[in-house]
Amino acid sequence: MSKIAVLPGDGIGTEIVAEAVKLLRALGEPFELEFADVGGTAYERHGHPLPEATLKLAREADAILFGAVGDWKYDSLPRPLRPEQAILGLRKALNLFANFRPAICYPELTAAASLKPELVAGLDILIVRELTGDIYFGQPRGRRTAPDGAFAGADEAFDTMRYSRPEIERIARVAFEAARKRGKKLTSVDKANVLETFQFWKDVVTEVHKDYPDVALDHMYVDNAAMQLVRAPKRFDVIVTGNMFGDILSDEAAMLTGSIGMLPSASLNERGQGLYEPSHGSAPDIAGKGIANPLATILSAAMMLRYSLAKPAQADRIEAAVKRVLAQRLRTADIAAPGASPIGTAQMGDAVVAALSN
Ligand code: IPM
Ligand code: MG
Secondary structure (H helix, E strand, C coil): CCEEEEEEECCCHHHHHHHHHHHHHHCCCCCEEEECCCCHHHHHHHCCCCCHHHHHHHHHCCEEEEEECCCHHHCCCCHHHCCHHHHHHHHHHCCCCEEEEEEECCHHHHHHCCCCHHHHCCCEEEEEEECCCHHHCCCCCEEECCCCCCCCCCCEEECCCCCCHHHHHHHHHHHHHHHHCCCCEEEEEECCCCCHHHHHHHHHHHHHHCCCCCCEEEEEEHHHHHHHHHHCHHHCCEEEECHHHHHHHHHHHHHHHCCHHHCEEEEECCCCCEEEEECCCCCHHHCCCCCCCCHHHHHHHHHHHHHCCCCHHHHHHHHHHHHHHHHCCCCCHHHCCCCCCCCCHHHHHHHHHHCCCC
C-alpha cells in the first residue's frame, strides 16, 4: 500500500491540502495518509520548522503532499528556524533535485492571464528547475566581521554560486528525457556571458546533448529568457535551468496561465520518490478565509499519482475532472472574471470530486 506523507504547513496550506486529501480519498484507492507539521506551524508546536518526526515520515513515504510554508510574522527568526528552511531541508535531505513546473494555459482561463489572449492561448511549457544546488546551497555563505555570526554589526554578506558536473548532467538528462516525450525542444537558460558557473552549465548541457540528438537544444541568457517569456512564450517547449533562475522564471511563467493558483509542481529524486506542492506560497493575507484556489494542489496530487505512485489513470481522472469543472465555469476568486461570483476553496474541492468520472 502506498504511503503518502501529508504536510499542510502554513497559511492557506491547510485549506488547499484538505481539498486534495478529499479528492485522494474519493479515488477509491487504499492509500495510507499520514499527517505531520511543517514550517511555521511546526516551529510553534515543536520549536523547529522541520522536526525530526516530520523528516522521518517524509523519508519513509512513497510521496509527500506538501501545502506551503511561510508567514511574515517569522521574518525576524534566525534563518535556520524560518519556515522556508523546512522545504529547503526536505529538498536537500531527500535529494529532490528535479523540479517540474508545468505552465499550461487552460482555454477557459485565457482571459485571466496577464498577457493578450493570442500570446498565451494553447500555452504548454515545462520548466525543469534544478533544486538542490546553485547559490541556494553554495558554501561558504555568511556575514563577515560580526565576531559571532550575529546579524547586527556585520559589514558584508555573501552566498556562493556553485554547480558540479554530476549535478548538471543529471538535471540535463531529466530535461532531455522530458523534452523527448513532448515537443522535442529544450532551452537551457544560463548567464554564461557573466558567470563562470553558468558557462560550465552551458558546456555540460551541450555535452549531454550528444546523447539526445533527436531533441533540439538552444541556449538563452536568463535576462533574455525573462523577456521572451512575456514576448513570445509559445516559442518554448521545455526550459532547463538552475535553482535561482528557475525560481524566478517559474513565477513569471505562472502568470502566463491565468493564475499561480493553477500551477502544480513535482520535485523528484533519483528513486522516483517525490514531493508535490502547488507552485504558489502560503498567502497569509487570504489564509483562513476559505477563498484560496485548491486546484494547484489538486493538480499536484495528480502529478504524484503519475510520477511516484504509478497510477497514471487516476492522474488522468483528476486532470479531466479539473477541466470539467473549469468548463462548468466554476471559479475561485483568483480566476473569476470581473463581476462573476466566485466559489470558495471547499466548494471547488467538492466540485472536482463530483466531476470525477467512474
Ligand atoms: C519556491 C519558493 C521557495 C524557493 C522558497 C519558499 C524557499 O519560492 O518553491 O519557488 O525559493 O525555492
Ligand atoms: Mg519561488
